[in-house]
Amino acid sequence: MAAAPARVLDTPDPSFSDLLAARPALAMDPLAGLMVEEVPLARIAAAVGTPAWVYSATTLKRRANALKSAVAEAGLNATIHFATKSNPNLAVVNLLAGQGLGADVVSEGELRAARAAGVPAGMIVFSGVGKTEREMRLALAEDILQLNIESAEEAEMLSGVAASLGRRARCALRVNPDVDAKTHAKITTGLTENKFGVPIALAPELYRRMCAMPGLEPVGLAVHIGSQITQGVASYRAAYQRLGQLVRELRAAGLPVKRVDCGGGLGIAYRDEIPGTPEALAGAIKAGLGDLGVEIMLEPGRWICGPAGVLLASVIVEKIGQDRRFVIVDAAMNDLLRPAMYDSWHGILPVSPVAFTAPVSAADVVGPVCESSDTFTKGRELPALPPGSLVAFLDAGAYGASMSSTYNARPLAPEVLVEGTRFAVVRDRQSQEALLAGQRLPDWRAA
Numbered sequence: 001m002a003a004a005p006a007r008v009l010d011t012p013d014p015s016f017s018d019l020l021a022a023r024p025a026l027a028m029d030p031l032a033g034l035m036v037e038e039v040p041l042a043r044i045a046a047a048v049g050t051p052a053w054v055y056s057a058t059t060l061k062r063r064a065n066a067l068k069s070a071v072a073e074a075g076l077n078a079t080i081h082f083a084t085k086s087n088p089n090l091a092v093v094n095l096l097a098g099q100g101l102g103a104d105v106v107s108e109g110e111l112r113a114a115r116a117a118g119v120p121a122g123m124i125v126f127s128g129v130g131k132t133e134r135e136m137r138l139a140l141a142e143d144i145l146q147l148n149i150e151s152a153e154e155a156e157m158l159s160g161v162a163a164s165l166g167r168r169a170r171c172a173l174r175v176n177p178d179v180d181a182k183t184h185a186k187i188t189t190g191l192t193e194n195k196f197g198v199p200i201a202l203a204p205e206l207y208r209r210m211c212a213m214p215g216l217e218p219v220g221l222a223v224h225i226g227s228q229i230t231q232g233v234a235s236y237r238a239a240y241q242r243l244g245q246l247v248r249e250l251r252a253a254g255l256p257v258k259r260v261d262c263g264g265g266l267g268i269a270y271r272d273e274i275p276g277t278p279e280a281l282a283g284a285i286k287a288g289l290g291d292l293g294v295e296i297m298l299e300p301g302r303w304i305c306g307p308a309g310v311l312l313a314s315v316i317v318e319k320i321g322q323d324r325r326f327v328i329v330d331a332a333m334n335d336l337l338r339p340a341m342y343d344s345w346h347g348i349l350p351v352s353p354v355a356f357t358a359p360v361s362a363a364d365v366v367g368p369v370c371e372s373s374d375t376f377t378k379g380r381e382l383p384a385l386p387p388g389s390l391v392a393f394l395d396a397g398a399y400g401a402s403m404s405s406t407y408n409a410r411p412l413a414p415e416v417l418v419e420g421t422r423f424a425v426v427r428d429r430q431s432q433e434a435l436l437a438g439q440r441l442p443d444w445r446a447a
């Protein structure tokens with residue numbers, strides 16, 4: 001496994017004001033406190049309780065449209081397929097579908113969610129290294145745009161399933177370009193040591209075989225080199241150059257290639273990262289693939305929805321340990337897993353306008369789950385936060401709710417969508433009854 005790039009945390013954390021200034025979805029009202037668009041988070045907490053996920057509809061739309069403009073201005077014939085794994089909430093996916101985005105799905109559940117959210121089947125791509133036969137049959141029954149094939153074995157399997165239904169499955173071959181995306185080891189996918197895709201050297205032979213399989217209609221290639229890519233777009237550029245060469249080679253052999261799925265992965269600034277821009281990404285696609293007349297697909301997730309969401313939490317208590325201050329909040333690693341899983345940094349803002357400018361001291365912010373890794377941050381400069389104080393974990397719109405679990409028998413938190421002065425609960429808090437639902441004692445114990 002490639003080592004994660006060393007995290008440069010020797011720079012001071014951004015100030016509350018800097019965090020706010022870089023996030024147009026948020027504002028600090030001197031009376032109402034921290035707001036998402038024009039809705040005070042305190043109002044949402046009073047209405048739905050905490051923890052709760054809060055998403056800005058305007059930010060989702062703005063970012064979807066920024067990506068669309070970047071590819072259009074580069075002259076690319078491109079469609080954008082939102083990676084629903086980053087946030088499969090129906091209201092979010094529906095809103096993005098309303099902006100003309102399709103969906104990238106990786107399971108039956110995500111495919112059903114995309115359809116339920118109103119994404120046309122012809123705008124859905126099915127990715128993932130382990131699709132089951134049942135998922136393949138569903139994708140064929142729905143007649144989705146394409147399935148991305150990740151191995152020779154999967155190609156045979158899909159061909160068999162499609163042929164048994166008298167169909168030919170539109171598919172692309174996911175190529176592993178052996179490019180280091182220089183992201184966290186747990187979310188890099190474009191190296192030959194990763195489980196994803198087919199090594200680029202083996203792709204021509206497999207693509208040729210796929211073209212001869214009775215149940216397949218190969219339409220092109222796919223690539224996705226990793227997630228939270230923040231070191232410019234050089235690795236994208238390298239991957240798309242390799243893909244471009246492969247397209248030429250396949251065509252020279254008389255094989256049809258009409259589409260290239262360029263994947264997702266564009267990073268966001270959680271702390272002080274300076275990720276590549278959509279314009280730079282579009283430029284990298286154009287440089288590698290622009291003269292081939294291929295249809296381009298993109299599968300971004302995090303870039304669109306990450307900055308659109310916060311996780312709103314309440315302080316349960318502050319505990320003063322030996323030389324340490326712990327702020328214990330009612331959100332935990334079961335809600336927002338990223339810090340425990342990837343050592344991720346999330347901005348944390350107090351919601352109260354008084355706390356926003358109050359003196360600060362270093363604190364560890366932790367959840368109530370019985371794991372030491374249930375730690376959101378260590379040594380963060382925060383004001384005094386008495387019980388009941390609200391805090392917002394920033395940039396929690398991607399891989400937040402979608403990675404939640406019910407660990408420690410904690411119900412899933414509700415999701416709220418804000419637009420202007422309105423807000424709506426778009427997913428209820430899971431009830432205690434729902435947590436127990438579906439469980440039973442074996443009949444030999446029930447008596």
Ligand SMILES: Cc1ncc(COP(=O)(O)O)c(C=O)c1O
Pocket residue numbers: 083086104127128224226227228263264265266299300301302303398
């Ligand atoms: C195949 C594929 N496409 C798209 C994405 C979306 O990535 P991101 O949310 O980083 O844009 C992922 C996530 O890793 C993925 O595996």
